[in-house]
Amino acid sequence: MSVHTDDTGSRIGMWIFLYTEIMLFGGLFILYAAYYHRYAQDFIAAGSETELVLGTLNTAILLTSSFAVAASVEAMRRKASSLAIILLCFAVMLGAVFLFNKYLEWSRDFAIGYYPGSDLMVDGPKGQSIFFALYFVLTGLHALHVIIGMGILCACLILTAKKRITSEKMILLDNAGLFWHLVDIIWIFLFPLFYLLH
């Protein structure tokens, strides 16, 4: 007995899920905007303390991994499943490099005392403490999405290797790609808000 599938329905379902993600991060962006409005000078001072080089590098890494996933979907559409697997491996590897950079960045922040509740934050201006609280919540929630995305991409890798994802049956890979691209878009907005305030 064949199982009924509906690719259009699956794709629309995925987009509806992405809208809930947009609202989740959107709410936090609103919080950022409201506090920026109130503590603009503190935010600008705190924003110049974040790691611009690592932030920029991570932006390039995530954009390139998004390209790799889009190319992987395109390769699969053209029945080049080996190329699709290589590109997926590349994307997952870039995701891991992104997280490693995040680890370096947060280690530095913790060493200096840029975390909520540290002596530096308690004694410093209130806006600075709020900026770093938002920084950890937003970049942390984003990093969690990167980890989940890497897990989904790894699942797609295995299913492609097992021929369970093929050019005729590739909605899972398509939807995994959509999730990864949304994670990329969220970072595109996080980057100027936390790294480019100087």
Next chain:
Amino acid sequence: MTESAKGYAHPYRPLALAIAALLCLTALTVSLSRFDLGALKIAAALTIAAVKATLVLLVFMRIGKTGKAVPISFIATIIILAIFIGFIFFDIAYR
């Protein structure tokens, strides 16, 4: 010529052009942040971010090639988010 045959000559070209543009826009936004643009600085950074997000949506996510339901519902989501932001700023600005 069919669409698939036409696309076969340069299947990855739009993706390659998009990533090149995205990396250039990243370099541009980082360079602009070094200049003293005053209030324009955050507006310029967010405008470039919006252009980058649009590129990802159009080229990587192929939002325009998935029928009408997805682009319309996506725009509706963004409008709803803009309404939320708008009302919150009415509250903050005139409190």
